[in-house]
Amino acid sequence: MTTAIKTFPVAVSARHIHLSEADLQVLFGPNATLTKEFDLSQPGQFAAKERVSIEGPKGIIHNVRVLGPVRPATQLEVSRTDAMKLGVTPPLRQSGDIDNSAGIKIIHQDKELVIQQGVIIAQAHIHMTEEDAKALEVQNNELVSVEVVSDRPVTFRGVVVRVSNDFSLEMHIDTDEANAGFIEQQAQGKLVKVLS
Incomplete structure (x- = not known):
């Protein structure tokens, strides 16, 4: 027997990035692993201590939190306001649906990489x-x-x-x-x- 659900919590998700294993190594060095800072509400998901900067044609945003664990492909989730500041045009998508999405430059200290797709506004x-x-x-x-x-x-x-x-x-x-x-x-x- 199921219990009636009248309301449910609403979480505000700020800009964040999920890194692939390969991209994590490029940005943070060989054999790098994510360091858990605190658990998120979804089981097994966590906010890492690691942060990156993201740069587009029009601007840069620093101190973007990395979420763990690593994923098969790097994905950056931003708001429309963030996208305008960066000068990119990401599609409105479900998480994980990154085909033909926007690209971005990701920076950590003196390391940087450019992803050709992976930037979305999460539906x-x-x-x-x-x-x-x-x-x-x-x-x-x-x-x-x-x-x-x-x-x-x-x-x-x-x-x-x-x-x-x-x-x-x-x-x-x-x-x-x-x-x-x-x-x-x-x-x-x-x-x-x-x-x-």
Whole structure:
């Protein structure tokens, strides 16, 4: 028997980068490994102590946090505001969908590398387990609408449902989305409509 879920946490995801093993070695040296600073809400994911700078045609952003563990391909997630500062045009995508996305230069001290693709603006999404999905009556990759409670309540449409028993129930939005809706960490969201 599933438990009714009235609301779920909404997390604000600031710009960050996931590095491949090969790119980690290039930037931080042979045999480099990520140093965990603290665990993230999703099981097995963590914020590393390592930071990099990212540079585009128009600007540079320093102190970008690396998230672990390493991934098969390097992926940088930025907001639209970040993209404008950098001078790049990343697509709105689900995490992991980086084919034909934007490129960027990544810098750490005197080391740098250029990736030809991997920069995206992450589509708002909800992580959940299979049990959560049953309780909310949604399916993996379904698009839903979510109302977030704040001083300026907003409803996000086209939010992607991502179902895996490796996940913990939580919606992720970027800093632009959060700022527009006066949304702070620990905000709560509720499913209001499933889009056809």
